[in-house]
Amino acid sequence: MAIAASKFESLELTGVGRSFGGVDALVDLNLTIRAGEFIALLGPSGCGKSTALNCLAGLLPLTHGQVLIDGKRVDTVPAANRGFGMVFQNYALFPHLTVEKNIAFGLQMRNVPKAELKRRVAEIIALVKLEQHTKKLPGQLSGGQQQRVAIARAVVLEPRLVLMDEPLSNLDAKLRLEMRTELRRLHQSLGLTTLYVTHDQEEALSMADRLVVLREGRVQQIGTPEDLHDNPANWHVADFMGYRNLIDLDVTSVDGSTVTVDDKGFMLRGTTVEPVTVGQKVRTAIRPEDLVVVSPAEPVIGGNTTTATVSVVEYHGREFAVGVTTTGGRFLHVRADHAPAIGSTVELTADPARVLVFQVDPNDVATLSVEERELLEMRT
Amino acid sequence: MSAPPVGRPKAARSTASLRHRLAERGVDTSLLMLVPALVFTGALFIYPFSYGIGLTFQPSAAIQEQWGGGVFANYTAFFKDAFTFDSVYLTMRLALPVALFNVLVSIPVAFKLRHRFRGKKFLTTLLVLPITLGTVLTAQGLLIFAGRQGWLNRFLLQIGLIDEPLKLVHNYLGVMFSLIISGFPFAFLLISSYLSGIDPSIEAAAKTMGADWKQRFRRVILPLLAPGLATTFILTFVLAFSVFPSARLVGDAMGETRVMALMGYRAFAEQIDYPMASTIAIMMGVVELLVIAVVLLWRSFMYKGSTGGKG
Numbered sequence A: 001m002a003i004a005a006s007k008f009e010s011l012e013l014t015g016v017g018r019s020f021g022g023v024d025a026l027v028d029l030n031l032t033i034r035a036g037e038f039i040a041l042l043g044p045s046g047c048g049k050s051t052a053l054n055c056l057a058g059l060l061p062l063t064h065g066q067v068l069i070d071g072k073r074v075d076t077v078p079a080a081n082r083g084f085g086m087v088f089q090n091y092a093l094f095p096h097l098t099v100e101k102n103i104a105f106g107l108q109m110r111n112v113p114k115a116e117l118k119r120r121v122a123e124i125i126a127l128v129k130l131e132q133h134t135k136k137l138p139g140q141l142s143g144g145q146q147q148r149v150a151i152a153r154a155v156v157l158e159p160r161l162v163l164m165d166e167p168l169s170n171l172d173a174k175l176r177l178e179m180r181t182e183l184r185r186l187h188q189s190l191g192l193t194t195l196y197v198t199h200d201q202e203e204a205l206s207m208a209d210r211l212v213v214l215r216e217g218r219v220q221q222i223g224t225p226e227d228l229h230d231n232p233a234n235w236h237v238a239d240f241m242g243y244r245n246l247i248d249l250d251v252t253s254v255d256g257s258t259v260t261v262d263d264k265g266f267m268l269r270g271t272t273v274e275p276v277t278v279g280q281k282v283r284t285a286i287r288p289e290d291l292v293v294v295s296p297a298e299p300v301i302g303g304n305t306t307t308a309t310v311s312v313v314e315y316h317g318r319e320f321a322v323g324v325t326t327t328g329g330r331f332l333h334v335r336a337d338h339a340p341a342i343g344s345t346v347e348l349t350a351d352p353a354r355v356l357v358f359q360v361d362p363n364d365v366a367t368l369s370v371e372e373r374e375l376l377e378m379r380t
Numbered sequence B: 001m002s003a004p005p006v007g008r009p010k011a012a013r014s015t016a017s018l019r020h021r022l023a024e025r026g027v028d029t030s031l032l033m034l035v036p037a038l039v040f041t042g043a044l045f046i047y048p049f050s051y052g053i054g055l056t057f058q059p060s061a062a063i064q065e066q067w068g069g070g071v072f073a074n075y076t077a078f079f080k081d082a083f084t085f086d087s088v089y090l091t092m093r094l095a096l097p098v099a100l101f102n103v104l105v106s107i108p109v110a111f112k113l114r115h116r117f118r119g120k121k122f123l124t125t126l127l128v129l130p131i132t133l134g135t136v137l138t139a140q141g142l143l144i145f146a147g148r149q150g151w152l153n154r155f156l157l158q159i160g161l162i163d164e165p166l167k168l169v170h171n172y173l174g175v176m177f178s179l180i181i182s183g184f185p186f187a188f189l190l191i192s193s194y195l196s197g198i199d200p201s202i203e204a205a206a207k208t209m210g211a212d213w214k215q216r217f218r219r220v221i222l223p224l225l226a227p228g229l230a231t232t233f234i235l236t237f238v239l240a241f242s243v244f245p246s247a248r249l250v251g252d253a254m255g256e257t258r259v260m261a262l263m264g265y266r267a268f269a270e271q272i273d274y275p276m277a278s279t280i281a282i283m284m285g286v287v288e289l290l291v292i293a294v295v296l297l298w299r300s301f302m303y304k305g306s307t308g309g310k311g
Helices: A049-057 A099-109 A114-127 A143-155 A173-190 A201-207 A225-230 A235-240 A370-379 B018-024 B029-056 B061-067 B070-080 B082-112 B120-132 B135-146 B151-158 B172-196 B200-208 B213-241 B245-249 B260-270 B274-299
Strands: A010-020 A023-034 A038-042 A064-069 A084-087 A161-165 A194-198 A210-215 A218-223 A245-255 A258-263 A266-272 A281-286 A305-315 A320-325 A331-336 A345-349 A356-359
Touching: A010 A049, A023 A049, A023 A064, A023 A210, A023 A218, A038 A049, A038 A201, A049 A084, A049 A161, A049 A194, A084 A143, A084 B200, A099 A114, A099 A143, A114 A143, A143 A173, A173 A201, A194 A201, A201 A225, A210 A225, A210 A235, A218 A225, A218 A235, A235 A245, A235 A281, A235 A356, A245 A266, A245 A331, A258 A281, A266 A305, A305 A331, A320 A345, A331 A345, B029 B274, B061 B070, B070 B082, B070 B274, B082 B172, B082 B213, B082 B260, B082 B274, B120 B172, B135 B151, B135 B172, B135 B245, B172 B213, B172 B245, B200 B213, B213 B274, B245 B260, B260 B274
Parallel strands: A038 A194, A038 A210, A084 A161, A161 A194, A266 A356
Antiparallel strands: A010 A023, A010 A064, A210 A218, A245 A258, A245 A281, A258 A266, A281 A356, A305 A320, A305 A345, A320 A331
8 A cells, every 4th residue: 555644653732722702612622642543523513523623624723722743833834734634524625626636636736746646646546436436526426425535635645634524424324334434444544543523422433443522612531432432421421422311310328339329219229430429419321222121031130120111112123112201200211122011110120330320510501502401301 | 138128108198187288398377477577578678679770770871871881881880980990999998907907806805805804894885885876976076086176186286296187087097997986896796705605615625735825726716716707707897898977977088988888879869870879789789799708708618516605
């Protein structure tokens, strides 16, 4: 493979921040990216992830902090000279240039000799499998093909860092899955260093080596996909990582890290993530697939069991997604290996290690973003 | 593959009613909505226009006698009479530079006003305001401001910068100023909207690929803007080409700014020669069409598709 990423040891963001007229879009982002890493910036819309990307690309000046590559400042370097590749959400292909010329554009700007330019363009076109379409204009291509041109155009420059701004969000579900694998393959075969922005947690978990979860411009957690999936640092991250059951309960007993939480007879044992005391209101996070209906094939785990009434049953192929209502009137998403009758009372069980108990700020509602508040209203 | 050819029933007749089949081809009662437009086009454009063309082939006896050429005497006169024919050059000499100036100057201004900044609305209003003034008011203003006794000349004389008043009106310059004042807002508004039709992320992409601002402008923005520039040029050109009031008010009506519209008016109102006036009017149209054809030809070599933005 002749096309390979230019090398550096580490890229360091220290205290990076950006505010727009007094409103902080990004606050104090500290992150060290090692060469060859695939990092995902994850968060709901408006969390500052695109701002972070644009700051790094040099399209937006920083208002705080600095960006260093191997100890050298790059945040003062103009975007054109940073040597980063960027893939835009809407691809931003040059509509008046053919696929070939779109890809060659960056090389021409760098005065690459003609023979080498031709070779590199041909190579990257083969890599993204667009040989049939070299003479077409972007408008004549499908979304997935345009996407591949955008990636080829960024990668052909052998950038030190590839920035991707939700590159798959405009594709349909099937193509998105295919492109996910494709991107990962390109990343590995070219040894690229990639910073990938997305709001799709599944996408981030499946592609990235490390994830950075942002919320309201602030970093919530940085870690490997397993870390974030299994041990979210706070309930916001849990919420974002697919813990669909977020219930406010009272602590009735504390034993080390194991606590018992209760709400009008709905009682479970769980594990604290943040320290709590008896009588405190806490927020409990459980994934639907960790809270299952007891059946002969699904025995009670560790004696941790409670009951609820079935209100909705959905067929999901190998299992059933069941909506149950607790005695306290809370709606929970659980899984079952059979279809329980609607209105019947079922026994639920969960591994205490998978019932995560978080602190909740009593006047939390005020600090929530609009989107989160809407979600909360839907839940309660 | 050896599947037997499936015998398709030949042109199965549609069982839908005639009215339904016509509607599928776009023929239905909603076409009646076109009637007012057709009436107006016929009565106010097609009829007078063909009547005018007809007139040009009915030259007056005087013209026929002087220039010969039978029914084509008016056209012979137009091309052979230097006094008339020179007006083509005189009009072009005004309209081409003015249109070019309006387009070229609008580009950087539109670029500057693309981003949000303090006072943008005020500045835009100021640039567009002249549209509301009308030619006569502009001419009057120019006479008062830049005339021999205008305060610009008096000021320059008083501070000793010049010894003699500058001749800025009642000549080529005066008409040119007036055309720029009234034509620039049009060009600026049009180019601004064409520019906002170009997705800004396209330029950002060029930036991340290492293009400096000159390269971005020449390789990305200009090709995408070119069709818009062509349209804008055509519109401001046509506007300037048909100049009449300002050529008379701030120009030199029988000299350097003896434009075609003035010649037509002269034939119509002073010589009462309707056929000759029609001929000049038709020739104005022909010259304009020639210029437009050249511009459109150039435009046809440019990219014409979508520019990705909201335009």
